[in-house]
Amino acid sequence: MKEEDIKKLSDLSRIKISKKEINEFTKQLSDILDYVNKVQGYKFIAQKYKSDDEITELREDKVINKDNEDLIKQFSDQDGKLLKVKKIL
């Protein structure tokens, strides 16, 4: 990995990182990605697989009326019961 790859990744992840972190992470992430590349060398033993997904019953599409005061209290910014955010457009 190169430093510009790390910078691109941090942008994609929506996390600002410092120059020091870019430096550190370049080596660390390269090592980690080298290791996980081992999956490429894996020897498969089976040809086909049976699906083992159990079908769970779905519940009724009914609103369970919940008091949302606890959630609204934790908004970073609000206008009455509405969440206020920075301009999007």
Place this chain on the structure above:
Amino acid sequence: MEEFTINIIKEGLEDKEFSCQELVQECFSNIEKDKLNDFITLFKKQALQQAQDVDEKIASNQKLNSLEGIPVAIKDNILIKGERVTAASRMLENYIASYDAKVIEKLRDKGAIFLGKTNLDEFAMGTSNETSYFGPVLNPHDETRVPGGSSGGSAAAVAARHCVFALGSDTGGSIRQPAAFCGVVGFKPSYGRVSRYGLIALSSSLDQIGPLTNSVEDSAIVFNSILDQDQNDMTTIKPDKVNISRIKEGMGNKVIGFPKNYYKLSIDQEIKDGFENVLQELKGMGIKTKEVDFSFMDEALAVYYIIQPAEASTNLARYDGIRYGFNKRDAQDLLESYLTNRDLGFGKEVKRRIMIGTYVLSEGYKDAYYNTAKRVQQDIKFRFQKMFKNVDAIILPTTPSTAFKLSEKFNDPLTMYLADIFTVAVNIAGLPAISLPMVKKPLPIGLQVIGNFMDEQNVLNIAYNLEQNFKFINDVE
């Protein structure tokens, strides 16, 4: 008290040997005195009030519920309504849970007393409890060493008798590895046995909640108390309780598998010696053993460090400080607020894993990494199915070393990841597994018992028999 286990404590309460208030007060005194930093939040007032209610019930000769009066610690990534839940992160430092996790509801119903929330690696990412925003936890056996992670606080609290049992969560070994480092029992049920409703998600296809206890029997009791088929968690399966009397029966003709060429594994000599002793014990008990092919452990770890960060990057995308959580409040626009809140809210390890996850899911790399990992995962499940046709359970050491020193591995993430090499394959395949102490001095060493999917009854039976037959040096006090 010789044993700090559920039934012994219950007897003591019912026989009025000590009061519930004395018991709970003793737990809090030890927590304060020992300074292990194993708790992030303590519920002193509530717990002592609950203890008083229990004492009144005992005084009026009423029968206690199954876990009534038992002091319990809960990992701080499990929600308790109205209480702070931090995931050991600055991002959620002041976040208040708006509902009870399903496991909390169930323990509450049975009368358990919650002492507080235990420390963990940030967002459950770690193997040493050193990535916590609230500082590291110390190993009660040697305070210069780590307790393991990510459920380090829970493991330390159980080992130090700060509680009778604790709940932890296990995604790649986070219950079993700290249990091994701290000399306690740590049990991860099959994927889907315990509802994840109210567990702060790390890797949704791998996470499972489970107990940390002082005995195998206790882990069975707690498992029976928390398992559930929950409409709020669509991945939950049939809640088959285990039969505790049958767990205590002999192993009969069961065959135990162990890794072929285990002596060639990259593990410390003391671990090899401990494991060799276990194989001798089994011989002495007349139990048949059989070699199994565990040569795919490296690839299992690689699969894990692709799937887990990928799922984590998705699960942690919700944390932007806007609806809740850390918000620096000086951003000019929306993008800047995301970048800043997540930069300041998350620690280094969390950032690393989100970035790895983002990478392996990105255009051009997803097929090579993520899709390949999913295919290999299916094959690993198949390998285990094949193994369990010939053996009833597989044993191997839980960890490649004993508890390492604080800061020893902290700056080398890859070395840290390798600490999980014996535990991750279990999560990849969704199997049940338990770690119990096979050596206690000078440092604890854990033995892992892995069973087939949904085969908790069998895993606990084998673990119980091993526990009864191990010869221990005295417990740590």
